[in-house]
Amino acid sequence: MASHGIKDxxxxxxMGCTRFGEQWDKGLDALLVDAADxxxxxxxxxxxxxxxxxxxTAQSAMCGISLARxxxxxxxxxxxxxxxxxxxxxxxxxxxxxxxxxxYDSAMAIGAEKVKDSGMQGLNAYPxxxxxxxxxxxxxxxxxxxxxxxxxxxxxxxxELKAVLARIASKNHAxxxxxxxxxxxxxxxxxxxxxxxxxxxxxxxxxxxxVADGAAAAIVVRAEDAHRYTDRPLYVKALSLVVGxxxxxxxxxxxxxxFPEIARCAADAYAQAGITSPRTELAMAEVHDCFTPTELVxxxxxxxxxxxxxxxxxxxxxFDLDGDLPVNPDGGLKSFGHPTGASGLRMMYEAxxxxxxxxxxxxxxSTYGTRSLALTQNLGGYPGEMLGFISILGTELG
Amino acid sequence: xxxxxxxxxTIAAVAGAGGGKGTRSVASYDExxxxxxxxxxxxxxxxxxxxxxxxLWLTTVTPAYLDKTNATTIHAALGLGRTVAAYDALGSVKxxxxxxxxxxxxSASTLVVASDLRSxxxxxxxxxxxxxxxxxxxxxxxxxxxxLAEFIGRGVATEEFLDRWRVPGENRSRLWEERFGxxxxxxLAPIALSEALVASGLGVADIDHLVVAGTHARANASVIxxxxxxxxxxxxxxxxxxxxxxxxQPALLLAAAFExxxxxxxxxxxxxxxxxxxxxxxxxxxxxxxxxQRSVTNQVARGGSVSYGKFLAWRGVLPLDxxxxxxxxxxxxxxxxxxxxxxxxxxxxADIDGEVxxxxxxxxxxxxxxxxxxGTIATFTIDRLxxxxxxxxxxxxxxxxxxxxxxxxxxxxxxxxxxxGDRVEMTFRKLFTADGIHNYFWKARPIGEGEVS
Numbered sequence: 100m101a102s103h104g105i106k107d108x109x110x111x112x113x114m115g116c117t118r119f120g121e122q123w124d125k126g127l128d129a130l131l132v133d134a135a136d137x138x139x140x141x142x143x144x145x146x147x148x149x150x151x152x153x154x155x156t157a158q159s160a161m162c163g164i165s166l167a168r169x170x171x172x173x174x175x176x177x178x179x180x181x182x183x184x185x186x187x188x189x190x191x192x193x194x195x196x197x198x199x200x201x202x203y204d205s206a207m208a209i210g211a212e213k214v215k216d217s218g219m220q221g222l223n224a225y226p227x228x229x230x231x232x233x234x235x236x237x238x239x240x241x242x243x244x245x246x247x248x249x250x251x252x253x254x255x256x257x258x259e260l261k262a263v264l265a266r267i268a269s270k271n272h273a274x275x276x277x278x279x280x281x282x283x284x285x286x287x288x289x290x291x292x293x294x295x296x297x298x299x300x301x302x303x304x305x306x307x308x309x310v311a312d313g314a315a316a317a318i319v320v321r322a323e324d325a326h327r328y329t330d331r332p333l334y335v336k337a338l339s340l341v342v343g344x345x346x347x348x349x350x351x352x353x354x355x356x357x358f359p360e361i362a363r364c365a366a367d368a369y370a371q372a373g374i375t376s377p378r379t380e381l382a383m384a385e386v387h388d389c390f391t392p393t394e395l396v397x398x399x400x401x402x403x404x405x406x407x408x409x410x411x412x413x414x415x416x417x418f419d420l421d422g423d424l425p426v427n428p429d430g431g432l433k434s435f436g437h438p439t440g441a442s443g444l445r446m447m448y449e450a451x452x453x454x455x456x457x458x459x460x461x462x463x464x465s466t467y468g469t470r471s472l473a474l475t476q477n478l479g480g481y482p483g484e485m486l487g488f489i490s491i492l493g494t495e496l497g
Numbered sequence: 498x499x500x501x502x503x504x505x506x507t508i509a510a511v512a513g514a515g516g517g518k519g520t521r522s523v524a525s526y527d528e529x530x531x532x533x534x535x536x537x538x539x540x541x542x543x544x545x546x547x548x549x550x551x552x553l554w555l556t557t558v559t560p561a562y563l564d565k566t567n568a569t570t571i572h573a574a575l576g577l578g579r580t581v582a583a584y585d586a587l588g589s590v591k592x593x594x595x596x597x598x599x600x601x602x603x604s605a606s607t608l609v610v611a612s613d614l615r616s617x618x619x620x621x622x623x624x625x626x627x628x629x630x631x632x633x634x635x636x637x638x639x640x641x642x643x644x645l646a647e648f649i650g651r652g653v654a655t656e657e658f659l660d661r662w663r664v665p666g667e668n669r670s671r672l673w674e675e676r677f678g679x680x681x682x683x684x685l686a687p688i689a690l691s692e693a694l695v696a697s698g699l700g701v702a703d704i705d706h707l708v709v710a711g712t713h714a715r716a717n718a719s720v721i722x723x724x725x726x727x728x729x730x731x732x733x734x735x736x737x738x739x740x741x742x743x744x745x746q747p748a749l750l751l752a753a754a755f756e757x758x759x760x761x762x763x764x765x766x767x768x769x770x771x772x773x774x775x776x777x778x779x780x781x782x783x784x785x786x787x788x789x790q791r792s793v794t795n796q797v798a799r800g801g802s803v804s805y806g807k808f809l810a811w812r813g814v815l816p817l818d819x820x821x822x823x824x825x826x827x828x829x830x831x832x833x834x835x836x837x838x839x840x841x842x843x844x845x846x847a848d849i850d851g852e853v854x855x856x857x858x859x860x861x862x863x864x865x866x867x868x869x870x871x872g873t874i875a876t877f878t879i880d881r882l883x884x885x886x887x888x889x890x891x892x893x894x895x896x897x898x899x900x901x902x903x904x905x906x907x908x909x910x911x912x913x914x915x916x917x918g919d920r921v922e923m924t925f926r927k928l929f930t931a932d933g934i935h936n937y938f939w940k941a942r943p944i945g946e947g948e949v950s
Binding site for chain 2: 217218219220221223226228229230231232234235236237239240241243244247248251297298299300348349350351353354355483
């Protein structure tokens with residue numbers, strides 16, 4: 100078994116992202132057109148000059164025609180992809196591999212979700228006919244089971260851990276408040292967050308990602324062609340996808356304090372990119388904070404700190420905008436919002452802005468100018484039954 | 498006897514009248530006559546490990562389905578073989594007595610299950626005096642296991658008269674003036690009792706335990722008075738605490754009588770239901786060693802309270818605003834058909850190393866029946882967002898004693914009392930109903946105080 104990666108063979112040369120949020124006045128078509136147009140402008144190219152398209156949406160549309168029609172693409176290969184909440188990342192991964200293979204010179208990865216047309220709270224999956232024995236639990240409840248398990252394993256007082264989770268949400272709200280595209284642009288104090296009623300285990304609604312409509316897009320080209328489009332391309336250093344087989348749900352040894360799929364994915368991504376010390380080599384990370392305990396565990400699974408120490412590091416501010424390793428400088432899923440199919444590409448959009456020095460000064464990462472690598476981590480599923488994606492992007496070749 | 502109890506003194510404050518003293522048993526939102534029948538049948542079968550029924554009968558006044566057989570659901574949950582017959586006898590308490598009498602008169606090994614949900618309009622006497630529950634009787638001969646009581650005689654008196662009635666589709670019965678029924682049962686019971694005693698060569702004085710069942714409480718009391726048995730022979734009808742469980746009452750009280758009887762005693766069962774049915778039994782020496790898995794006494798003593806508002810909501814009388822989440826889709830009949838062992842029987846699988854998988858994995862080498870396994874809570878949560886017939890959903894990751902783990906819903910549980918390490922057992926429940934299809938599956942429930950964990 101081998102995972103060779105495509106380090107430095109493909110570059111992102113243009114990106115676009117819509118505002119995320121309750122966009123009552125925009126349907127899927129309008130979101131797609133907005134994100135795609137921004138990406139074309141960013142790369143200085145046109146829809147005709149992009150050779151192939153990968154369109155990620157979890158459940159807002161079905162096939163490639165759903166992109167070809169609003170963009171009026173003529174005779175292009177368009178593939179719709181879906182991989183739970185990592186759908187946007189999956190679109191980019193496939194576009195990159197297509198270009199790396201030599202099949203195309205350029206490709207667009209675009210992800211979008213129109214979730215606020217359902218009239219329901221939260222995210223809702225298509226009902227696939229089944230035998231009726233599948234659990235009927237919200238994702239919030241599934242991830243909330245991390246909290247008592249983590250508290251027990253590491254001897255953290257449950258109230259202290261709740262404060263840590265509120266600290267994560269507060270940080271992401273503070274970052275999102277400085278982001279004009281974010282769904283929630285209001286700072287929230289730890290005290291305000293702790294006062295919220297609990298809806299799933301120890302989680303309040305403010306421990307959950309924003310449910311938002313939105314779209315994001317990237318244009319990728321062969322690395323050697325990148326400078327035809329921009330002076331500051333982002334080279335793809337690593338793309339890793341690990342899909343779990345659900346054993347965690349059946350295995351009494353799984354303890355709900357780690358996501359093994361993500362740890363394996365990180366090891367693969369770091370090997371592809373040649374990273375040995377993520378905490379000191381990465382300039383920033385965008386991680387999948389679908390719920391606050393997810394971000395807590397991810398800090399350990401991604402190797403940003405030792406097992407059992409993330410809660411202390413979070414309290415110490417290590418992952419704040421001005422910390423050692425800024426995490427979710429754009430506000431994350433928590434504050435930027437989570438249109439399922441778009442989120443993976445939205446994370447890369449922030450890496451694109453930050454590493455190129457285009458992020459507004461009031462949310463510029465502390466590491467800007469001293470480090471050149473960004474990590475994006477996107478996941479789908481639940482503790483015990485998860486799929487994970489990690490990309491590593493950088494401004495320098497080699 | 499289901500876990501929940503309604504305090505009857507709380508009814509009048511809402512309904513303006515009705516209620517009374519004491520409590521009644523209440524089937525939870527995830528129970529119906531089929532799930533209660535499965536629970537009773539599991540307990541009965543657990544006490545008779547060598548028994549394999551040739552047929553299964555379900556009797557109830559309140560079936561979960563019409564047109565479709567309910568007994569096949571119970572058959573599937575018990576994991577009975579294809580050659581075991583399964584039938585319903587529906588619609589009246591008399592069917593319950595009639596099935597039992599005819600099965601006793603026959604020769605085949607039979608599992609007789611009676612289950613009922615008793616309701617009435619808010620404030621009615623049926624609401625306050627009714628109860629929910631199920632009871633199962635294993636009927637067979639020495640080849641099936643040790644016989645606890647021998648059937649020794651039967652008496653019948655049939656007559657058409659209007660005591661209570663219900664048009665199909667209605668959610669309550671209507672009652673004629675009480676005195677009329679009382680006089681009819683009063684006239685018919687001596688005929689049936691006398692016939693049974695003559696058939697078995699006994700006299701009234703020989704009756705050690707008299708069980709009188711039937712939905713007419715006043716008629717039952719006067720039949721007891723007129724029978725002339727010793728005062729200590731009268732078996733408590735469990736009206737205070739459980740209530741009248743209708744079609745399940747004859748078998749439930751018979752089970753209670755066998756728990757208190759000594760070997761070599763005479764037990765008389767009188768059922769007042771559109772006529773009178775009398776069955777006589779003589780207990781055997783084997784009764785001395787009889788230790789039911791879930792005794793009636795323990796089940797009556799156990800229980801958690803349910804508010805009158807919630808009771809009305811569970812009964813569909815008071816529809817509550819559901820969570821703003823999609824209602825679950827109906828299960829697929831074909832997908833269910835492929836998963837019968839898992840869905841109804843809670844049968845998982847194990848690989849060649851003995852690692853247990855729930856649900857079963859394709860490619861595993863053997864089946865693992867898990868319904869009787871107990872487990873321990875590894876972690877848990879309370880979901881106030883997800884759709885439920887009665888929010889919130891209490892959910893736990895359960896590690897089973899025989900190996901295997903399943904994240905699964907808890908029931909009959911105090912949401913605020915759940916702890917990591919709590920012990921649980923499996924129970925057959927209805928997750929929801931969609932498009933008229935009852936979606937049955939298993940949940941876990943805490944093992945009660947006084948029960949072996």
